Amino acid sequence: MADQPSRVETFVELIRRAAVDLPADIEGALEAGRRAEAASSLAERALGTILDNVAMAREISSPICQDTGTPVVWIHHPAGVSTRQLEADLVEAVRQATARSYLRPNAVDTLTGKNTGHGTGRGIPFVHFEEWDHDRVEVRMILKGGGSENCGTQYKLPDGKLKAGRDLEGVRRAVLDAVFQAQGKGCAPGVLGVCIGGDRVSAYNETKRQLLRPLEDVNPNSELAALEQRVLDEANTLGIGPMGFGGQTTLLGVKIGVLDRLPACYFVTVSYMCWADRRAGVSIDSGGQATWLS
Numbered sequence: 001m002a003d004q005p006s007r008v009e010t011f012v013e014l015i016r017r018a019a020v021d022l023p024a025d026i027e028g029a030l031e032a033g034r035r036a037e038a039a040s041s042l043a044e045r046a047l048g049t050i051l052d053n054v055a056m057a058r059e060i061s062s063p064i065c066q067d068t069g070t071p072v073v074w075i076h077h078p079a080g081v082s083t084r085q086l087e088a089d090l091v092e093a094v095r096q097a098t099a100r101s102y103l104r105p106n107a108v109d110t111l112t113g114k115n116t117g118h119g120t121g122r123g124i125p126f127v128h129f130e131e132w133d134h135d136r137v138e139v140r141m142i143l144k145g146g147g148s149e150n151c152g153t154q155y156k157l158p159d160g161k162l163k164a165g166r167d168l169e170g171v172r173r174a175v176l177d178a179v180f181q182a183q184g185k186g187c188a189p190g191v192l193g194v195c196i197g198g199d200r201v202s203a204y205n206e207t208k209r210q211l212l213r214p215l216e217d218v219n220p221n222s223e224l225a226a227l228e229q230r231v232l233d234e235a236n237t238l239g240i241g242p243m244g245f246g247g248q249t250t251l252l253g254v255k256i257g258v259l260d261r262l263p264a265c266y267f268v269t270v271s272y273m274c275w276a277d278r279r280a281g282v283s284i285d286s287g288g289q290a291t292w293l294s
Helices: 005-020 023-036 042-061 083-099 166-184 200-210 224-234
Strands: 072-078 126-131 137-144 151-158 190-197 251-259 265-275 280-282 292-294
Touching: 005 083, 005 126, 005 265, 005 292, 023 042, 023 251, 072 280, 137 251, 137 265, 151 166, 151 200, 151 251, 166 190, 166 224, 166 251, 190 200, 200 251, 200 265, 224 251
Parallel strands: 072 126, 190 251
Antiparallel strands: 072 137, 137 280, 151 265, 190 265, 280 292
16 A cells, blocks of 8 residues: 655645635636626626636646735644644645745745745744544635735724614625725635624634635525625626626625624624635545545
8 A cells, every 4th residue: 555645745735736726616606707798898808818727727737826825724633633733734835835836935024025935934824723523634725815815804883984784784785895995906706705793803714714615605594695695696786897897797705604792893804815716625534544625
C-alpha cells in the first residue's frame, strides 16, 4: 500500500483545488446568468469571458484570479489533536503553495508596506478551530480576494437614513444598500454572506462562515430562507450586473446566519464574495487518508 501524503501535502492540494477549480454550483450559476443576459450585451460578454477563464484555469491548473486571496480556514478536530501543529502545518502549506504559484504572495507588513514574500504573516492565514466528537479532521477553506473584501460592511440598526428598523425588513434594506453601494467594485456577480446580530467581531466571522454554504443550500429557518431569496431577486433588478456593466446578474447567492446579541446592539454585517467564490474542503481520517469534499 502506498504511503499516505503528509498533512502538509494534503493541505497544499487543498489550496490548489480552491485556487484553480471553481465549485460546480458557482460555475453553473455563472452560466445561467450568461444565458439570462441579452445576447452580445456587455453583461453577456463579461460572463462569457469569466467562464472561459474558469475553464482555462482548471485545464492548466493555474489560479482563477490574479488576486488569489487570503486563506480563511475552519478546522474541526477530535479531542487531543494539537491545534498548534495543525496551524503550523497549514502555514507551511500556504508557504509551499505560494512557492508553487497556486497562491500569490499576498501578505504585506502593515507598518512597513513590505511583502513577506511567502504568503504568510501575522493573522494570515486566518484559522478557526472547533473540537468535535468525530475521529477525523475536517478542513474547509475559502480564498477571500481583497477587492471583494473592501466591499464588506456593517450596519447598526435602527438606521434612519435607510428607514431600517430592528427587524427583518430593516435587514433587507441594509443588505440591499450594501449591494447598491458596492456597484461593480467587488467583481460582480457576487455572493453575500450575512450575519444578523452578534458583536462587531463575531458577526464578520459568521458572514464568512456563511460563504461555505453551496448556492443550493436552503436555510433551515423558513423566514431567513425567504429573505435570502427575496434579497437575491431584488438585487438582480438593480441593473448593476457583471462587473457593473448593467444587466440582470448582480448576485449569484445570499446566505444569512444569526447570532444572539446584546440588547443595545443590532448589527447587520455583510461580507461580499466576488464571482471567483473559491472554496474547498477535505476530511482526513486517523490514518491520514484524505477525502475531498464539495
